[in-house]
Amino acid sequence: LSSITNSFVKQLLSFNGVELVLLSENFFSVKKNNETSWEELKPMVISHLNDYFEKNKNPILNKTEAEGENIENTSETVKQIIEVLDKKIRPAVARDGGDIKFKSFNDGIVKVELQGSCSGCPSSTMTLKQGVQNLLCHYIKEVKSVEAI
DSSP, rough: OOHHHHHHHHHHHHSTEEEEEEOSSSSSEEEEEESHHHHHHHHHHHHHHHHHHHHHOOOOOOHHHHSOOOGGSSSSSHHHHHHHHHIIIIHHTTTEEEOOOOOOOOTTTHHHHHHGGGOOOTHHHHHHIOOOOHHHHHHTOOOOOOEEE
């Protein structure tokens, strides 16, 4: 990660009450502790974000810095899976302080990694099966099931 990106994240983590920052190409998510209210934290986070964009014209996380697959040499099915994950699923799990990363696709089975608050969430299995699996199966006929690794 660039020093600008590192600085942005370190400053967010220094805010009283911030426990976790998830950074992605299209969004970032902040998880707070129970002692801090969103009413207190939200203006600080928004101000920090606005300050960043006043001083920088580039995204916080460039494509070259973003984790993820190099999808240029992958199958059309994998490209479609990644697109559905990035556009329809990741923003939803980010609202709850989590993230989901594509890991593999073989024999109709998509393997993903749950991160952030999703990794320890008791309802993550239900979300994975009823949400992620249903969406991927709906949009991509080759997908039969989804598993977390």
